[in-house]
Amino acid sequence: MATSTAGRSARQNVRGKRGGRRGTTHTKTDALTIQEKRARLERKITLWRKKLEESQGTVPKSAEGRPMGSGAVGGSGGRSSEHGGSVLTTMEGASREDNFGLSHIHGFSYDHEPVVMPASPAESSLNLNFRPSINTQWAQAELNDKFMCELCMGIIALPYSLKMSECQHAFCALCLLQWIFKDFCDGVSQSPIHCPSCMTSIPNFPVETPRDPATFPLVHNHVAHMILHAYTGVLTDAANEILYDFDDVKQPVANEASLAWGWDMPALQGLHRREREGEEFVSALRNQWAAADNTVFAAFKNFIGCQSDDDPEQIAGFDQRGERSISTDIAKGHEEKEEWVTEDEDGSVGNEN
Template sequence: MKRRKIPKKDSLAVGAQSCATECGERTNVIAGPSVLSKPNFRRSSRITASDLTKRERNLLLKEQEYRLRIQQLDERMSSLLDREDEAAAKLSQLAKKEAQNVLGQLEEHFTCALCYEIMAYPYTLNPGQCGHTFCAICILKWFFSRLHRVCGGWHEAVDCPICRSVLVITPDHVPRPPTTFPFVPNRVATAVVESLVEKLARSSPPVVKQEDPEALRMSETDKEGRKQKREVPKLEDDCSSEVDLDAWREGGSLRIEWLKRDSDGKREMNNIVRSWSTLGSNDFLLLKQRLEV
């Protein structure tokens, strides 16, 4: 099949027309974005007085809302501080009541009948029918007060200062058996007394948390009003019991005195127990002199 030949004039016209079409499209593509991206040089409209008034009114409303929130937060903070102070006061009251109960137990069950103080290093008299307990240093002073100063012996029977039960007679000859020692340690009473005394030493009132002035946004008048409004529960005990509790705490006068009596009694009693079987009349006289009886 033979191809049809296009005249040269017609091919030139078609080529010119297609070229013109392509050039027009390129012109439109290039010109389009430049027209769209052309900036708008119109001046922005100015804010009117009514808009300013409306904005100012909105700002005032927000300020009032924030002030109300701040006031509510201050009230909540004041309420929390009141609760904290009330809890601290109750804790202090409970600690003092517990310390008073401990001191009451010591005074009721562990008071020495010779010195009328809390027992220090308690020792019990040897006869089984007696069993009364005293401070170690007190019972030693009482026992050696019956020693005769001339011969260094006991001419009379030594009895209990409470029930008058006769103690084991101390033999004059040495070595004497350990069973003739007139005292036995009361380890249960010693453990209980030491535990209760240590509780009194640690019964310091709880530390109240101080208020942080930067954390509070209350004025001084609000703080004064809150302090006047707050009611701290008061203890029903008297001042004398409070003084006694302070004296039994760490560094107190009664605690220092008890520690000294406990140390002296432990030292003297242990020395006598170790050398009891070999002690003679001269040794007993020296002990009487050292005990100052």
């Protein structure tokens, strides 16, 4: 019994020693594993930092010539000693900063040299304030070259073409009406109606009434109208930018084109006025077309200010005739007002009657 008891005690002691050794060995293994993981993580972080620095084009170095941040955690080259944080936390912050482009916006990164900002907005890849500049004089030259009426030598106001002509040359609506009615006498045109540009002839007005609306000699040239307004829109926007954009410090010098085609400027307002007047004349002729007789046509010829070729004066454009009539009406209005309104001796204003 004593022998067996001693044997069991010896075996238990051996097992205890083995267990203690096993426990000690297991603890050392865990410590080595943690150190290896930490070292592996530090190497990965160092590699990430180098790749990040290379992608940005600069690899800052320390005084010893080594890349900054290559030391161990808490070392002289590490980020913990410089910024007081762990390498992983600081690296994650730097990655987020770079991913969102904040380092470029603020002009610096965590341990990099100051980022050089673009010298001017034109060098930036994305410039939201960029606005294309239009040369107003060039735009006006293009407008005059492509949309000049051959009858009045001005910008085409409300482009119309001869309906029966295949050429589809466009002219001002009023100019084309004056061209058609200039040889109109006794209800009949004395010469064939032809295109002012290419001299292509079209049939004269039907004499018998009621006339078919399809025989109306004019047609609105919608294509020319849309292109013309696109040109004038660009020209007006460019002129307005020069005249009314006071936000820019360096203002371009206002030229003749900008002073003419800006908002509420004479050229633009004159074009719109002539378009309205031309539309009124064309509508008046279209409404009377079916039942118009010689008297109606003669009255319409005078209505549009058309004169015969043997008149010593040239055919007056409606713009000039309208300005003269307006100035005459204003003068008459002033005269009537002076006759009707008088000033009493006591300074009060009253009627003569």
